[in-house]
Amino acid sequence: MDHWGFIHEELDIKILILYILRRLPGSVDPNTLSDLCRECDTGVTYFTYSDCLADLIDNGLIAESEEGLRITEKGAKNVEVVETSIPYSVRRNADKLLQPERDRLRREAMIKTSHKLEKDGCYVELAMSDGEGEIIRLRLLCSGEEQAKTMEKNFRKNAEAFYQQFIEMLSK
DSSP, rough: OOOSSSOOHHHHHHHHHHHHHOOOOBBHHHHHHHHHHHHHHHOOOHHHHHHHHHHHHHSEEEEETTEEEOOOHHHHHHHHHGGGGHHHHHHHHHHHHHHHHHHHHHHHHHHEEEEEEEEEEEEEEEEEEEEEEEEEEEEESSSSHHHHHHHHHHHHHHHHHHHHHHHHHOOO
16 A cells, blocks of 8 residues: 655655654653654554564663653654654654644643542642743642542642632632
């Protein structure tokens, strides 16, 4: 089956993968990275993408962790030199496709949650920053770990609204 697009060679696909990772502010899920690469250029197939990704990880250009994939310093230096070899239209498309993921990762980095079982109960910690510094931090006693996990999930989903309501309640 023929695949239309500008990118077909493994080297170009590797450069595209690194190009995308270099523009993201944090780790990204492997499936999300795959989708982004294949949406940038229809010449990128899943199997070729998978082979290229494995090579980049093996060569230390991409680090793999529980949080996902991120570009290493070595990978960033290497792609900086060659990223203009990717066709302009593909780079422009990549930059447009990356914006929602960049926004999501930036928001995710500003919201921190954790819980801890201590001798007197389970505590949940919820914090949010504005990119400059922390604007709220709460430590609450929960009825148990299940409630703590629910509170973490809800805070991550609605942190800004929660903060606004909290400020309004305290300012009345």
